[in-house]
Amino acid sequence: MGLQGKYNPPNPLKGEHKAKNSPFRGLRGFKDKDMQVIIGWILRAGVTISMLIVFIGGIFFIYRHGGSIPDYHVFKGVPWFIHNTNGIINATLNFKGQAIIQLGIILLIATPVIRVAFSAIGFIIEKDYLYTAITLIVLLIIVGSMLSGHAG
């Protein structure tokens, strides 16, 4: 820690000045920049589209149930027709507000996961296999969490 605050330039004796993967990523060229643009676009599109779906679902929900009394005091899970994907799709086709909202929320949760998946593709294109592996581990943890059998 004694060296903190001092800037150590790349050491030419160790070949750091011409290392292919320079530690200074700002100099690394075009591909990382490309990935940043794509990731930014995915995140923005995912949030915008899912929020729009949630909003539309909200209108249907309030139109149908606006006058009823909500009860969230005791935990009862969610309504039966949105327990699984098939149910949500069927109920969405019947314009059930809560199903449309849930569809939007699932898309919202999927947005960062899609971002992770696209990063993996990006790292493959960059031939950065270390980070392809790291990204796949993250993806595996999220998918593992989804399939972990704690669905209740």
Added chain:
Amino acid sequence: MSVIVFTVILLLGSYFAGLLGSLTGLGGGFVIIPLLTLLLHVDIHYAIGASLVSVIATSSGSAAAYVKEGITNIRLGMFLEIATTAGAFTGAIIAIYIPTQFIAILFGLILIFSAIISLRPKAEQIAHRQTWLSKKLKLNGSYPVNDHMVEYGVSNIAGGFFMMIFAGIISGLLGIGSGALKVIAMDGIMRIPFKVSTTTSNFMIGATAAASAVVYLQRGYIHPGLAMPVVIGVLLGAISGSKILVNATSSTSLRWIFAVVITFVAVQMIYNGIAGKI
């Protein structure tokens, strides 16, 4: 209270939660969960589910802007996401099995802790030295300051990684972004510049929250009737907050007010938890 009145109250409350969360940098979950549980008497599992969804929306929305500016260290974020997603999954599993009153007490404690952290004067210490591991993992980076690129290294990667596992567990357990813990890991332990640590932590929150949200979704913790107003309100509040922040020069007094309010709320959460009312 009818659904429409409840929804409007929740929309307004969530808007202020998002606004405050964005202005103080603590995130909207800190206000949403007490609002739902203490004031509206919503079950804490529902509250955590709704908060988690709003966390994904705000972090993804702002990460989109930061990533394009090239400040976010994507490799560092991806690497640390191994720790945070694994932690978040663990946290979500723990949340299923521990009594809700423990969740409330823990929430109160983390709340007080985060308020203290946000008030503490921060001294930026940037690690310019590059360790063997940070080179191996390609974690060192550079970021733009006044039109020129400033280079930085990353120190104590193992320490930061373990802190991130803990941040992930808290995030999955309480349905918050646990930004304060991530900042400790990055600023305090790994010695990363503030601008990089805040944007990278924000970048990681989405994937971290998704890892526990997939469990919560299947358990029925994410109720559309609650999540809809919360996610819309928090997101709009956070957008307003980011626009105010651009114009404001200092928010020190705001931080103090928020810290006092937060401590009061935290004590309420702990009291209700101990009394078994949550």
